[in-house]
Amino acid sequence: xxxxxxxxxxxxxxxxxxxxxxxxxxxxxxxxxxxxxxxxxxxxxxxxxxxxxxxxxxxxxxxxxxxxxxxxxxxxxxxxxxxxxxxxxxxxxxxxxxxxxxxxxxxxxxxxxxxxxxxxxxxxxxxxxxxxxxxxxxxxxxxxxxxx
Amino acid sequence: xxxxxxxxxxxxxxxxxxxxxxxxxxxxxxxxxxxxxxxxxxxxxxxxxxxxxxxxxxxxxxxxxxxxxxxxxxxxxxxxxxxxxxxxxxxxxxxxxxxxxxxxxxxxxxxxxxxxxxxxxxxxxxxxxxxxxxxxxxxxxxxxxxxx
Amino acid sequence: xxxxxxxxxxxxxxxxxxxxxxxxxxxxxxxxxxxxxxxxxxxxxxxxxxxxxxxxxxxxxxxxxxxxxxxxxxxxxxxxxxxxxxxxxxxxxxxxxxxxxxxxxxxxxxxxxxxxxxxxxxxxxxxxxxxxxxxxxxxxxxxxxxxx
Amino acid sequence: xxxxxxxxxxxxxxxxxxxxxxxxxxxxxxxxxxxxxxxxxxxxxxxxxxxxxxxxxxxxxxxxxxxxxxxxxxxxxxxxxxxxxxxxxxxxxxxxxxxxxxxxxxxxxxxxxxxxxxxxxxxxxxxxxxxxxxxxxxxxxxxxxxxx
Numbered sequence: 001x002x003x004x005x006x007x008x009x010x011x012x013x014x015x016x017x018x019x020x021x022x023x024x025x026x027x028x029x030x031x032x033x034x035x036x037x038x039x040x041x042x043x044x045x046x047x048x049x050x051x052x053x054x055x056x057x058x059x060x061x062x063x064x065x066x067x068x069x070x071x072x073x074x075x076x077x078x079x080x081x082x083x084x085x086x087x088x089x090x091x092x093x094x095x096x097x098x099x100x101x102x103x104x105x106x107x108x109x110x111x112x113x114x115x116x117x118x119x120x121x122x123x124x125x126x127x128x129x130x131x132x133x134x135x136x137x138x139x140x141x142x143x144x145x146x147x148x
Numbered sequence: 149x150x151x152x153x154x155x156x157x158x159x160x161x162x163x164x165x166x167x168x169x170x171x172x173x174x175x176x177x178x179x180x181x182x183x184x185x186x187x188x189x190x191x192x193x194x195x196x197x198x199x200x201x202x203x204x205x206x207x208x209x210x211x212x213x214x215x216x217x218x219x220x221x222x223x224x225x226x227x228x229x230x231x232x233x234x235x236x237x238x239x240x241x242x243x244x245x246x247x248x249x250x251x252x253x254x255x256x257x258x259x260x261x262x263x264x265x266x267x268x269x270x271x272x273x274x275x276x277x278x279x280x281x282x283x284x285x286x287x288x289x290x291x292x293x294x295x296x
Numbered sequence: 297x298x299x300x301x302x303x304x305x306x307x308x309x310x311x312x313x314x315x316x317x318x319x320x321x322x323x324x325x326x327x328x329x330x331x332x333x334x335x336x337x338x339x340x341x342x343x344x345x346x347x348x349x350x351x352x353x354x355x356x357x358x359x360x361x362x363x364x365x366x367x368x369x370x371x372x373x374x375x376x377x378x379x380x381x382x383x384x385x386x387x388x389x390x391x392x393x394x395x396x397x398x399x400x401x402x403x404x405x406x407x408x409x410x411x412x413x414x415x416x417x418x419x420x421x422x423x424x425x426x427x428x429x430x431x432x433x434x435x436x437x438x439x440x441x442x443x444x
Numbered sequence: 445x446x447x448x449x450x451x452x453x454x455x456x457x458x459x460x461x462x463x464x465x466x467x468x469x470x471x472x473x474x475x476x477x478x479x480x481x482x483x484x485x486x487x488x489x490x491x492x493x494x495x496x497x498x499x500x501x502x503x504x505x506x507x508x509x510x511x512x513x514x515x516x517x518x519x520x521x522x523x524x525x526x527x528x529x530x531x532x533x534x535x536x537x538x539x540x541x542x543x544x545x546x547x548x549x550x551x552x553x554x555x556x557x558x559x560x561x562x563x564x565x566x567x568x569x570x571x572x573x574x575x576x577x578x579x580x581x582x583x584x585x586x587x588x589x590x591x592x
Contacts, residue, residue, distance in 0.1 A: 031507040063475040067511040179359040211327040
């Protein structure tokens with residue numbers, strides 16, 4: 001992720017609408033909110049793919065690391081398109097990379113990643129990614145990525 | 149607003165996407181977030197109509213009162229459609245009424261209002277609604293409403 | 297609540313710190329955030345009093361109505377002191393009234409209420425306020441309030 | 445930052461109260477919120493030190509990169525103590541490192557950083573850190589850090 005990506009670098013996209021309150025005193029979307037876009041894009045995809053049931057899934061993905069680099073501002077009422085790809089799938093963990101695109105822009109205005117570790121919902125101990133879940137992040141692997 | 153409204157009771161609609169973080173520990177969109185939907189719907193309309201320039205408008209609308217009644221839950225990743233109408237336009241103030249609709253539902257899952265008072269951006273003293281702004285809330289007046 | 301209250305009008309107080317992101321483009325705490333202060337003050341008191349266990353309480357309080365009137369701005373990094381009192385206790389519901397005080401101010405900068413209806417956690421049907429919970433809102437009744 | 449820090453690793457602390465809405469569906473503070481704690485701790489210190497005036501400072505710090513690693517959960521109504529230190533000061537940029545501590549815990553529950561680049565408020569072009577501002581991050585340099 002050493003250079004700014006374009007839409008072509010991502011496997012799937014999610015549309016997110018900005019909110020009045022996303023803008024901070026400097027009149028652009030606050031840096032914190034970008035992580036809410038990351039969370040929203042990935043979890044919405046997991047839910048729509050049927051591999052996350054918030055109430056009942058015995059294994060859930062906890063976030064253990066996140067990062068974001070900011071290239072250009074977003075401003076309410078912009079539309080955001082979150083591009084998602086998977087960089088690495090381990091025994092218990094998935095590394096998602098996300099690029100945020102403003103309206104029709106082709107270059108990402110921000111890029112980052114977050115790492116999900118699957119844990120038992122009750123004990124919060126790491127567990128293998130459930131078999132029926134694994135195919136979802138696999139479908140988002142970008143060329144050159146490694147699934148262990 | 150003594151009964152639950154339907155989409156037919158609103159003059160214009162804004163689409164808003166829910167976010168992972170909108171859900172609270174009870175796994176539905178938290179009551180606070182509904183007000184963010186209100187703010188977002190009205191201000192997005194004002195900006196798109198060209199009557200609010202966040203950086204430069206000499207008169208801005210400050211919120212002096214808000215209210216919401218909650219009928220049925222919203223849950224991420226639901227889509228929200230915010231219906232907006234204007235109930236009253238005074239010399240300096242506008243009362244917006246908002247109904248929130250979940251996905252394809254015809255009955256509002258929540259309804260509320262907020263009152264904008266136009267103030268001078270620098271002094272924060274009330275000022276008359278600017279002439280070029282007034283036509284916007286007028287366009288959202290519902291039948292039977294009173295514009296002073 | 298037709299006039300602006302003072303600290304003397306409230307039964308108990310909770311300290312809340314403001315956040316950078318609370319300020320919106322107009323450089324004051326956004327109207328939405330006040331409701332987060334309401335939620336925080338009441339639920340923190342319920343948890344600390346031992347009458348709300350987020351994970352396990354069989355009956356939980358759902359918010360069915362909220363309102364706020366705004367008198368004077370709050371601005372990050374202000375400290376907020378939320379005064380809480382109970383105006384009415386019904387069979388299943390409690391009406392909390394909250395006044396927000398800025399730093400050392402004696403007059404409320406905002407006042408509002410929210411109504412909790414106790415429901416069965418699983419069915420979400422209204423249930424009587426649990427006996428061991430009821431004493432908590434009773435302790436916050438202001439003079440002249442009615443507990444049914 | 446390859447190991448979990450303790451309070452002794454930080455130069456100054458800021459107290460932050462958690463909010464009801466910080467907890468997400470998994471009943472712990474959502475990963476996004478940690479960045480709001482970072483923003484709040486650093487900006488509050490800048491304002492209280494008199495080196496940031498939100499309305500008037502001609503040079504402002506824009507966030508160009510943030511990161512967080514999560515070790516243990518925070519849960520409303522926990523208190524958070526944000527430890528802050530400065531790892532590097534460049535011509536225009538400051539790298540802040542933040543450790544979050546839960547209640548009386550001595551080990552950080554999360555650690556991260558964010559990088560401020562000072563820009564001209566109007567042009568948003570990078571500018572040297574103003575002379576009267578520079579002494580503030582310098583006061584937070586940890587032993588072994590490099591100020592260019």
